[in-house]
Amino acid sequence: MIDWFVWVQVVVALLAGLLCVAFALAGKAPNDLAVFSLGLVELLLIAQVVVSIVAPFVGNAPSGDALEYWIYLVTAVLIPPAATLWALVARSRWSTAILAAAAFAIAIMVWRMAQIWFVQVA
Amino acid sequence: MSAAASASGPGRVLVAVYAILALAATARSGYQIATRFEEAPVAYLLSALAGVVYILATLALALPGPAWRRVAWVTIGFELAGVLVVGTLSIVAAAWFPHDTVWSWFGRGYLFVPLVLPILGLLWLARSRRRERQAAGEAGRAAS
Numbered sequence: 001m002i003d004w005f006v007w008v009q010v011v012v013a014l015l016a017g018l019l020c021v022a023f024a025l026a027g028k029a030p031n032d033l034a035v036f037s038l039g040l041v042e043l044l045l046i047a048q049v050v051v052s053i054v055a056p057f058v059g060n061a062p063s064g065d066a067l068e069y070w071i072y073l074v075t076a077v078l079i080p081p082a083a084t085l086w087a088l089v090a091r092s093r094w095s096t097a098i099l100a101a102a103a104f105a106i107a108i109m110v111w112r113m114a115q116i117w118f119v120q121v122a
Numbered sequence: 123m124s125a126a127a128s129a130s131g132p133g134r135v136l137v138a139v140y141a142i143l144a145l146a147a148t149a150r151s152g153y154q155i156a157t158r159f160e161e162a163p164v165a166y167l168l169s170a171l172a173g174v175v176y177i178l179a180t181l182a183l184a185l186p187g188p189a190w191r192r193v194a195w196v197t198i199g200f201e202l203a204g205v206l207v208v209g210t211l212s213i214v215a216a217a218w219f220p221h222d223t224v225w226s227w228f229g230r231g232y233l234f235v236p237l238v239l240p241i242l243g244l245l246w247l248a249r250s251r252r253r254e255r256q257a258a259g260e261a262g263r264a265a266s
Contacts, residue, residue, distance in 0.1 A: 067157065071149050079142060086138055086229030087168050098138040108233070 001117040002051055002060070006110060009044045014106035016041050020100035029091040030099060038099050041106050042080040049073060050111075064120030069113055076109045080111060126186040133183065136239075136246055140180040143235055147224040148173030154221070162220050168208060169223040172236075175201055179243070194247055202240035205229055209237070 016037035023034050052073060055061065062069050083102030087095035126133070151169035159166055175197050182194035210229035212219040222231045227235030 006179070063131070065157070068153055071153050075145055075149050083138055086134065086141075090131070092131045093138060094135050097131075097135050101135065101139055101142070109146075 001048070001055065001060075001114060003094070003118075005048070005051065009041075009048065009110045010107050011083035012037075013041050013103050013110065017100045017103035017107065020096050024093045024096040026101060027093045028096060029093065030084075030087055030095050032097050034096055035088075036045045037079045038045060038084055038103060041103055042117060045073070045077050045080070045106065045110075049077065062117040069116045072109055072113045072116070076106055076113070079109075081103055124220045126190070127188055132248075133246060133250065135179070136243060137180060137238060139184065139186045139235070140176060140243070141184060141241065143232065144176035144180050146232070147236075149174055150224070155222075158221075162218075165221060165223045165226075168204075168225065172204060172224050175204070183243070191247070191251075194243070198240045198243040201236070203246065205236045205240065233247065 019037050023031065028034075048082050052069070079102050083098055087098040147169065151166060151173045154162075154166045155170060161189045178193060178195035179201065182190045182197055196244055206221075208223070208225035212226040213225075219226055224232060224236055228234060
């Protein structure tokens with residue numbers, strides 16, 4: 001993980017979550033912007049996978065347990081697409097709420113992963 | 123004849139949040155059992171059981187039919203009992219739970235979602251059962 005990149009991910013995920021909450025409160029079914037925001041969160045997660053594979057080779061290894069870190073990361077990568085599929089089957093404001101829940105879950109998981117990488121000692 | 127408990131909007135959100143919790147709890151429990159089972163076998167086995175029950179609850183809320191509806195009542199009820207009992211024990215008998223599990227401290231490690239979610243789940247099941255009875259009652263009156 002890279003310090004500033006973690007912040008970017010968490011902020012983007014939180015903004016995506018807030019955006020989808022706003023749309024859901026306004027009674028909107030998932031629109032392009034909501035789905036795109038989740039897509040951006042997913043894209044950043046995939047970039048995170050690449051970073052996490054390369055980083056140890058350039059001297060940036062997790063201080064905590066690598067297995068635990070990867071379990072979180074793999075789980076996180078699965079969530080936005082699964083949530084989007086589940087949400088788009090029935091298009092309503094509740095579907096948009098599902099996208100929001102997924103985005104917030106990712107924000108929490110990235111923060112937790114940063115703890116494992118930077119703070120925890122294996 | 124019951125549709126899936128998740129047939130309408132809020133039910134779908136419930137399924138989504140349950141799925142995320144089930145995934146997180148099961149993955150973490152699997153990791154704990156695989157790497158340091160001997161440190162807290164009781165706690166980790168409980169976590170594994172909780173994970174399996176969450177998966178069942180997610181399916182039971184998503185799938186239609188009276189059988190799945192019954193499974194939903196049982197699994198969600200079990201979870202609520204679990205988080206209350208284990209939550210209490212993890213505070214008063216902390217020696218049994220040297221490492222946090224999904225139900226420790228009433229689900230504190232998961233932002234208390236394990237405590238709030240089954241309550242919402244049971245309320246949702248009760249509401250959808252009430253609605254189905256009303257609908258069945260109206261259909262009966264219309265037919266007669």
